[in-house]
Amino acid sequence: MSEKLEERAPEENADHAGLSQKIAVRETTPSDVDPWAGDRVFELNNVSVSYGSSLAVNDVSMQIQKNEVTALIGPSGCGKSTLLRCLNRMNDLIPAARVNGEVLYHGQDLYGSKVDPVQVRKLIGMVFQKPNPFPKSIFDNVAFGPRILGLGNVEDRVEKALRGAALWDEVKDRLDDNAYGMSGGQQQRLCIARTMAVDPEVILMDEPCSALDPISTAKIEDLMNELKEQFSIVIVTHNMQQAARVSDKTAFLIVEMDAAEGNRWGQLVEYDETDRIFTNPQDGRTEDYVTGKVG
Amino acid sequence: MKPQTAGNQPAVPGSERTRLAASGARAVTLAQLSHQPRGDRLRGTIFMTLILFAVSLALIGLVAIIVQAAVKGAPAFSTDLITNGPSTINPEQSGFRPALLGTLYLIIGVIVLVVPLGISAAVYLEEYADGTRWWNRLIELNVQNLAGVPSIIYGILGLAFIVRGPLDLGFILAAGSMTLALLVLPTVILASREAIRAVPPSIREGSLALGATQWQTIRRQVLPAAIPGVVTGVILAISRAIGETAPLLLVGAATFVTFSPTFFGDNGYTALPVLIFNYAARPQDEFRVLAAAGVILMLIVLLAMNSFAIWLRNRYEQQW
Numbered sequence: 055m056s057e058k059l060e061e062r063a064p065e066e067n068a069d070h071a072g073l074s075q076k077i078a079v080r081e082t083t084p085s086d087v088d089p090w091a092g093d094r095v096f097e098l099n100n101v102s103v104s105y106g107s108s109l110a111v112n113d114v115s116m117q118i119q120k121n122e123v124t125a126l127i128g129p130s131g132c133g134k135s136t137l138l139r140c141l142n143r144m145n146d147l148i149p150a151a152r153v154n155g156e157v158l159y160h161g162q163d164l165y166g167s168k169v170d171p172v173q174v175r176k177l178i179g180m181v182f183q184k185p186n187p188f189p190k191s192i193f194d195n196v197a198f199g200p201r202i203l204g205l206g207n208v209e210d211r212v213e214k215a216l217r218g219a220a221l222w223d224e225v226k227d228r229l230d231d232n233a234y235g236m237s238g239g240q241q242q243r244l245c246i247a248r249t250m251a252v253d254p255e256v257i258l259m260d261e262p263c264s265a266l267d268p269i270s271t272a273k274i275e276d277l278m279n280e281l282k283e284q285f286s287i288v289i290v291t292h293n294m295q296q297a298a299r300v301s302d303k304t305a306f307l308i309v310e311m312d313a314a315e316g317n318r319w320g321q322l323v324e325y326d327e328t329d330r331i332f333t334n335p336q337d338g339r340t341e342d343y344v345t346g347k348v349g
Numbered sequence: 350m351k352p353q354t355a356g357n358q359p360a361v362p363g364s365e366r367t368r369l370a371a372s373g374a375r376a377v378t379l380a381q382l383s384h385q386p387r388g389d390r391l392r393g394t395i396f397m398t399l400i401l402f403a404v405s406l407a408l409i410g411l412v413a414i415i416v417q418a419a420v421k422g423a424p425a426f427s428t429d430l431i432t433n434g435p436s437t438i439n440p441e442q443s444g445f446r447p448a449l450l451g452t453l454y455l456i457i458g459v460i461v462l463v464v465p466l467g468i469s470a471a472v473y474l475e476e477y478a479d480g481t482r483w484w485n486r487l488i489e490l491n492v493q494n495l496a497g498v499p500s501i502i503y504g505i506l507g508l509a510f511i512v513r514g515p516l517d518l519g520f521i522l523a524a525g526s527m528t529l530a531l532l533v534l535p536t537v538i539l540a541s542r543e544a545i546r547a548v549p550p551s552i553r554e555g556s557l558a559l560g561a562t563q564w565q566t567i568r569r570q571v572l573p574a575a576i577p578g579v580v581t582g583v584i585l586a587i588s589r590a591i592g593e594t595a596p597l598l599l600v601g602a603a604t605f606v607t608f609s610p611t612f613f614g615d616n617g618y619t620a621l622p623v624l625i626f627n628y629a630a631r632p633q634d635e636f637r638v639l640a641a642a643g644v645i646l647m648l649i650v651l652l653a654m655n656s657f658a659i660w661l662r663n664r665y666e667q668q669w
């Protein structure tokens with residue numbers, strides 16, 4: 055721990071201007087001193103995922119900190135979505151998917167025999183790449199979760215969630231309209247609100263902005279900065295700037311290839327603070343990727 | 350051209366050459382866009398003619414039947430047609446009342462039986478069944494093939510297993526309902542599966558990701574979204590059941606019934622197509638006229654139901 059501290063100190067001084075924004079955010083969190091000191095939400099130990107006989111992600115070990123935004127970046131097909139879906143057992147829905155290794159959630163094995171995937175998903179929500187509102191009214195979209203989970207005060211929850219997703223002012227007069235009448239960006243924020251309405255601890259986001267215009271994207275990025283005070287967020291993104299802007303930690307995955315066998319699988323190359331991944335990566339492949347030389 | 354925009358263009362010397370090149374390129378594009386080999390056009394025309402011929406043949410046949418029935422049945426169009434029962438003593442005032450009621454009751458029975466069964470089977474096959482297991486494939490194959498089995502086979506089945514055999518219900522209207530339900534069940538299952546499959550997986554994922562159970566997801570998201578498709582399928586299946594005569598003849602609807610039917614009474618029942626068949630086979634001209642009027646009556650019922658199905662489908666068309 056002290057080692058890391060010493061390591062960090064000179065760097066922050068050296069590159070103070072570039073990091074000032076990051077530091078400003080971090081000053082409010084307890085992990086200011088040691089970025090790895092805070093509570094851990096997830097701990098992945100040697101996690102491998104395969105679809106049938108083909109390996110998709112190989113041997114990933116990493117920790118995900120509470121109340122932070124953790125980004126997964128890497129080229130297409132490196133298994134970012136696959137890894138993300140391990141964290142709330144969405145992979146269970148794909149019959150061929152197999153998860154090996156350990157996914158600990160507050161020290162509990164998520165894949166333990168006593169664990170009910172339905173309960174897991176109550177605590178660990180997910181926002182998908184393509185906005186997927188239910189074919190119902192705006193209100194019913196957000197109210198669906200609280201209703202099925204039997205949470206009280208549905209109307210208050212809906213309002214709180216919509217405010218939290220910075221959507222309330224835009225929709226408060228048309229809560230009974232069908233959600234399909236909203237713009238793509240609004241739909242995605244509705245999906246975020248829907249997830250927030252059931253009070254999860256973690257929100258997983260799989261390329262939440264890839265179908266959106268820059269303004270909607272900026273709104274959702276702003277939102278993430280606020281949301282992390284309440285939730286822990288893991289986000290998959292193809293957009294390097296986005297990862298740099300919103301995340302505290304970044305994991306970089308790569309597609310590894312076995313030319314002889316013709317197999318491809320994802321491999322974790324580097325996982326560190328976002329600043330370090332983007333300014334001082336330890337691995338040459340990370341540097342090539344974040345500077346746009348490959349990928 | 351406005352002088353401002355022209356001012357923005359750099360005045361390139363020798364621009365005459367680029368202008369020529371540009372117009373040449375435009376000509377090439379035009380040629381590419383307008384070119385269509387004559388053979389293609391001819392084949393297109395022939396094909397179109399064949400299609401129109403086939404369509405009009407079908408239409409002419411249909412219109413001819415309807416017109417013929419309408420003209421022949423015209424004298425019998427009166428409220429007697431639906432309020433009176435058949436009578437050999439005074440055929441002029443005979444009507445279809447018991448048959449209309451019989452058909453109505455039969456259909457109510459079919460709906461009661463076929464909707465829960467069909468939807469459950471479709472939900473099982475679409476949402477729960479592991480398609481790689483042989484028994485699920487067997488069920489699927491069976492459902493598909495059963496939809497094509499001739500209706501008389503169902504009549505024999507109904508006679509052997511429902512009227513007699515294990516259930517031994519006798520020649521009652523409920524037995525007719527059950528037989529017709531078996532007949533249309535595969536159609537309802539197929540239509541419901543189609544409707545359930547049309548609900549995009551992203552809706553299911555969104556629901557499951559909120560911590561909903563699979564059953565909650567099916568019950569609260571998938572089925573409501575699939576209902577319009579399911580109902581359309583049910584209505585179309587029912588219109589088929591309304592027109593069926595052969596299986597009903599086997600399970601007891603052949604009688605010349607003069608009173609209103611009940612579900613479980615064993616003094617006989619009849620249905621629209623059966624009574625039309627009965628009337629048409631009688632020597633008196635009055636009954637032949639009645640049969641033609643009955644055909645029109647049945648057509649009206651069927652058209653009404655099909656229009657409702659179409660309206661429903663358009664009304665609840667999903668946006669995804």
Ligand SMILES: Nc1ncnc2c1ncn2[C@@H]1O[C@H](COP(=O)(O)OP(=O)(O)OP(=O)(O)O)[C@@H](O)[C@H]1O
Binds near residue numbers: 135
């Ligand atoms: N349902 C599935 N069945 C079989 N193989 C799959 C399935 N989903 C993903 N894969 C495979 O797993 C590997 C990783 O896919 P994944 O979707 O996790 O990549 P990704 O990093 O999210 O890519 P992208 O950036 O394009 O979304 C790919 O080789 C893909 O073909």
Ligand SMILES: [Mg+2]
Binds near residue numbers: 136290
């Ligand atoms: Mg992906």
